[in-house]
Amino acid sequence: MSRRLDLRLSGSGGQGVILATIILAEAALLAGKKAVQSQAYGPEARGGMCKAETIVSDDPIWFTKIQTPNFLLALTQQALDNFAGNVSDDAVIMIDSSLTLPKCLEGKKVYSLPILDTAAEKVGRAMTANIVAVGAINKALNIVSHEDILKAVHMHVPKGTEELNTKALLAGEALLD
Amino acid sequence: MGKTVLMQGNEACVEGALAAGMRFYAGYPITPSTEIAETASVRLPMVGGRFIQMEDELSSMAAVIGASVAGVKAMTATSGPGFSLKQENIGYASLAEVPCVIVDVQRSGPSTGLPTSPSQADVMQARWGTHGDHPVIAISPSSVRETYDLAIRCFNLAEKYRTPVIFLMDEMVGHLREGIELPDESEIEIISRKMPESMDGDRPYKVKEGEYVPAIPPFGSGMRYNITGLIHDDTGFPTNSNEEADKLCRRLLEKIEKNVDDIITYEEKYLDDADTAVICYGGTTRSVMEAIEKLRSEGVRVGMFRPITIWPFPEKQIKELSKKVKRILVVEHNYGQLVREVERCADEACKIDFLGRINGTVIPPTEVYDAVKEEA
Numbered sequence: 020m021s022r023r024l025d026l027r028l029s030g031s032g033g034q035g036v037i038l039a040t041i042i043l044a045e046a047a048l049l050a051g052k053k054a055v056q057s058q059a060y061g062p063e064a065r066g067g068m069c070k071a072e073t074i075v076s077d078d079p080i081w082f083t084k085i086q087t088p089n090f091l092l093a094l095t096q097q098a099l100d101n102f103a104g105n106v107s108d109d110a111v112i113m114i115d116s117s118l119t120l121p122k123c124l125e126g127k128k129v130y131s132l133p134i135l136d137t138a139a140e141k142v143g144r145a146m147t148a149n150i151v152a153v154g155a156i157n158k159a160l161n162i163v164s165h166e167d168i169l170k171a172v173h174m175h176v177p178k179g180t181e182e183l184n185t186k187a188l189l190a191g192e193a194l195l196d
Numbered sequence: 197m198g199k200t201v202l203m204q205g206n207e208a209c210v211e212g213a214l215a216a217g218m219r220f221y222a223g224y225p226i227t228p229s230t231e232i233a234e235t236a237s238v239r240l241p242m243v244g245g246r247f248i249q250m251e252d253e254l255s256s257m258a259a260v261i262g263a264s265v266a267g268v269k270a271m272t273a274t275s276g277p278g279f280s281l282k283q284e285n286i287g288y289a290s291l292a293e294v295p296c297v298i299v300d301v302q303r304s305g306p307s308t309g310l311p312t313s314p315s316q317a318d319v320m321q322a323r324w325g326t327h328g329d330h331p332v333i334a335i336s337p338s339s340v341r342e343t344y345d346l347a348i349r350c351f352n353l354a355e356k357y358r359t360p361v362i363f364l365m366d367e368m369v370g371h372l373r374e375g376i377e378l379p380d381e382s383e384i385e386i387i388s389r390k391m392p393e394s395m396d397g398d399r400p401y402k403v404k405e406g407e408y409v410p411a412i413p414p415f416g417s418g419m420r421y422n423i424t425g426l427i428h429d430d431t432g433f434p435t436n437s438n439e440e441a442d443k444l445c446r447r448l449l450e451k452i453e454k455n456v457d458d459i460i461t462y463e464e465k466y467l468d469d470a471d472t473a474v475i476c477y478g479g480t481t482r483s484v485m486e487a488i489e490k491l492r493s494e495g496v497r498v499g500m501f502r503p504i505t506i507w508p509f510p511e512k513q514i515k516e517l518s519k520k521v522k523r524i525l526v527v528e529h530n531y532g533q534l535v536r537e538v539e540r541c542a543d544e545a546c547k548i549d550f551l552g553r554i555n556g557t558v559i560p561p562t563e564v565y566d567a568v569k570e571e572a
Contacts (some may be wrong), residue, residue: 036500041202041373044373044374045202046373047199048202053375054202054374054375055372055373055374056202056372056373057368057371057373059312081481081482081483081485081486081489082482082485082486082560082561082562083372083374083479083482084366084368084560086559086560086562122233164257173384
């Protein structure tokens with residue numbers, strides 16, 4: 020399938036959205052696709068608004084920054100309000116269900132999912148929200164196989180947390196069922 | 197070729213440096229270069245090397261010089277504000293002929309500026325940051341794989357010419373992750389500094405007639421000699437002789453000047469039938485190439501010239517290019533730095549235009565596209 024995915028993931032620093040984009044890029048490489056990942060965040064290491072991006076394509080990727088994403092994930096209201104204004108007409112939006120959808124996104128394909136609650140309650144660790152999101156994103160956009168995304172997760176999470184993160188990934192995928 | 201791995205530009209810089217033989221790193225972390233220090237701190241102990249986080253940038257540069265004087269391939273990394281602080285000791289390494297690599301992952305300035313935002317405004321600092329007439333080599337990568345390859349080249353040139361080499365990266369490439377295949381170790385050329393034929397004598401800075409680079413042995417290897425930032429004679433001890441000063445300064449500058457064909461590398465794309473050439477370097481290339489591919493698909497006769505070696509500047513190549521094309525568009529993330537060099541070297545008949553940006557964001561391909569189209 021020849022399509023280009025311009026994925027923009029946003030939230031606050033510390034939520035792991037950068038790692039989520041790294042895992043998505045790694046998974047795309049494992050599946051034989053081209054991928055680039057980049058990030059931007061404020062000078063404060065935690066709590067600042069954070070944006071990270073992954074481009075997945077079958078063709079070579081020259082320009083590595085996303086101009087108009089065709090997928091946006093927002094885990095905080097501040098990030099959602101900030102990035103909502105710039106998405107493609109056919110963009111898919113994924114937000115945490117605790118957030119309020121801005122008017123400009125009405126009419127778009129929107130997944131409002133309990134990502135943060137799932138991480139905190141079902142998985143048992145709030146900090147796995149990024150992996151829950153990775154599971155949900157991959158399922159929603161059908162980027163790579165479950166095997167590839169699982170392998171990419173295991174390549175990038177701290178040793179000893181594989182089981183916990185597998186649980187988070189499965190919980191994220193289950194949100195789309 | 198091995199398998200494809202996802203790697204960040206800053207990580208590739210360290211991996212390339214290690215492949216080249218780097219065994220010492222001293223630095224003071226600063227965004228957007230911090231991952232270089234982080235990666236070096238993890239990787240160096242694995243290969244028997246040393247990592248030191250120093251108290252500031254001045255001491256980091258001094259430590260790198262000390263390690264290199266002891267014969268170890270050494271590197272430091274920083275960004276604009278720290279690059280300013282390293283300049284005094286870069287000049288020392290230049291005059292004392294101490295091989296070393298200084299990475300500057302450029303960010304928006306002046307001063308502490310926009311710490312996480314891209315820029316290419318240290319081009320002139322790389323050339324003239326330290327005072328006095330001094331030789332300089334600066335190299336700029338445009339992809340993660342090239343960062344790996346050119347980190348090796350920086351060390352090779354530093355060792356071959358016994359001079360500090362500036363690895364002029366930018367945030368766009370430093371913070372970029374992409375899939376790359378690393379070369380097999382057997383494919384990598386590694387150059388190490390020349391050793392003297394004998395440890396006898398006391399003239400480490402002496403060069404043979406027609407040669408430019410002295411074979412200075414590492415401290416502790418047998419020869420007793422002096423190292424100083426003062427003008428010195430072949431023994432390394434200071435001298436006030438104007439004749440010696442002229443001889444030393446000329447040799448320092450000529451060791452680069454006489455070898456530009458060995459030092460200068462560049463990339464050309466679609467220039468054969470081009471009316472317009474876009475000149476760019478580093479991360480900006482990604483924007484330019486996306487625009488050029490689109491323009492070419494529409495039949496616009498545009499090509500790209502990319503200096504990989506920024507300093508010494510490819511004067512001869514720019515002169516030739518300016519005779520071939522009607523218009524040159526220089527695209528860089530600053531207020532206009534390398535464009536002045538292009539203007540200096542280009543033929544008068546060639547029109548030189550400039551596209552720059554200083555707000556901390558990246559020049560999008562659409563802007564390059566429009567700037568080319570304006571007159572195409």
